[in-house]
Amino acid sequence: MQLADILKQGAVKILGGCTSKKRLFHDLGALAEQSYHTPAGDVIDALIEREGLGPTGVGHGIALPHARLSEVDKVHGIFLRLEKPLNFDSVDRQPVDLIFALLAPEEAGVEHLRALALVSRTMRNPDICAKLRANSDPSTLYAILTENQSSQAA
Structure with missing residues (x-):
């Protein structure tokens, strides 16, 4: 499994003020609905x-929210970079600015855990x-995330 398998280019966004x-x-739900046709309200509630x-x-400015939903047929990823870090009750009490959310099918036990481990690594x-x-273009962010996986696999 690689990040390109779970993350669409359209599911990468930069948010100015959260x-x-x-x-x-709510922003993650809207992006999930736009990118993966998953009802925003269900995503918000599950998260x-x-x-x-x-x-x-x-920790280190990173959050990995994740949830299981019956409406999802495979693991999907959403990546957000916040221009202004947000208090997230992180383990190190530091605000977060990099958020990689995962949405998985309710029955996706191992697949969900593998995706979570991949994102965490x-x-x-x-x-x-x-x-x-350092980058403010969603296409560049997507390339950074997915290129890394190709080079790690080599």
């Missing part, structure tokens, strides 16, 4: 429910994060 975690989940179990801010790479933070 004032709350709830607002962020909020999952976040209620514990924050998905993993990618986002732990400080060079990739620096490049993501």
